[in-house]
Amino acid sequence: MTSANDPLPLPANVRLIATDLDGTLLRDDKSVSDRTVAALAAAEEAGIEVFFVTGRPARWMDVVSEHVHGHGLAICANGAAVVDLHTGGRLIQARPLERSTALDVVGTLREAAPGTSFAVELSTGIHYEPEYPPFHLDPGATVATAEKLLNEDGPDSGAPVLKLLAHHGELTPDGFLDLARIAAGQLASFTRSSPTALLEVSGPGVSKASTLALCCAQRGISSDEVVAFGDMPNDIEMLTWAGTSYAMGNAHPDVIAAASGRTVANNEDGVAIVIEQILAARGDGPDRAS
Structure with a gap:
């Protein structure tokens, strides 16, 4: 297990970042820090897609809607819905429970x-x-x-x-x-x-991981090109599926065991720190991590 201060060897070609929201990207007060906003924007400017992958319903995505660029899609309800945040959370795909x-x-x-x-x-x-x-x-x-x-x-x-x-x-x-x-x-x-x-x-087989895999397949992105972040049991399958994954410093013990690496807590901008490392390794930005 490694940490953000002892980072994993990053994949040669990161094409997509998948991040949970509560307890991961969001601070405990449900805000997105300025550092995280800047890191997300820099990642998309560098050509890396960012997917928010959450248990939240689409109507509770206002916390990050303004920070979505590019495709505008998010995976909600633990993989049961893919929504377009550019159009107020319009349902693009549903994987319902009968x-x-x-x-x-x-x-x-x-x-x-x-x-x-x-x-x-x-x-x-x-x-x-x-x-x-x-x-x-x-x-x-x-x-x-x-x-x-x-x-x-x-x-x-x-x-x-x-x-x-x-x-x-x-x-x-x-x-x-x-x-x-x-x-x-x-x-x-x-x-x-x-x-x-x-x-x-x-529904059977529905999870953050399985819907993320479908979205990646539609884009020709392999799991080895995905970096994922999470903190709770509903993230475990996604962290296991992604080629590189990080448990937050505040994560559930089972999540820490499932992830390939560990970053600092959500209140310490753990996601942003790793994104900065990814961009620095690509030569797309300074490495601010310390």
């Missing part, structure tokens, strides 16, 4: 972990159960049981289900994730990015 499968997951988790509450993330917005922690950023949400929300006659019934969220008030985050994967891992993909016992459930 409603019938989501209902099976709900039933299985209710039995395996009594006390679980659910939210349903649609391409049009989120809806949740009365017991689920409320989304203050989404005041227009419908509140009803998951079974009603997932019914074909439920709210926005024609909209794709991007992910199901499951919350438990007593289990530990990693313990809840392990339990859910054992009970229902054959039905869907389970991960987490919250410090609480909040799971994110996607």
Whole structure:
């Protein structure tokens, strides 16, 4: 394991940078530092594409929308959606969770972990159960049981289900994730990015990594030409897939184990430091890392 102060040997031709947002590119106050803004712009000016790859829905991408250049695409909802940030988050591609499968997951988790509450993330917005922690950023949400929300006659019934969220008030985050994967891992993909016992459930095979791989294939970019950054379990597949990957200094232990390198914490501009090293190695800019 190496750090930003002892950098990995960088690939000869970096063509794409893939970065998570919360706990990675964003500081804890959800801001993007001036140094990071400059590093992202310099990377794209040097011909390196930058993809934001996040668990956030498109409507919560305003934190980085103004910092998107080039193609303007972002991967949201843990790989379930590719959106165009140049057009306000317009959905370009969806990899949905079938409603019938989501209902099976709900039933299985209710039995395996009594006390679980659910939210349903649609391409049009989120809806949740009365017991689920409320989304203050989404005041227009419908509140009803998951079974009603997932019914074909439920709210926005024609909209794709991007992910199901499951919350438990007593289990530990990693313990809840392990339990859910054992009970229902054959039905869907389970991960987490919250410090609480909040799971994110996607369609089978849907992840940040698999959607990033599709986007790269469309561009003729191989995994060896990708540098990725992350901090939580929902980043692990992406960090493993990328030819070069960095866990943040504040990352979950499993993420640190999965990444090929480690940079400093999100509040210390860990992503920007590595980008500066990449550009310096290419002769495209000064190496500010120290």
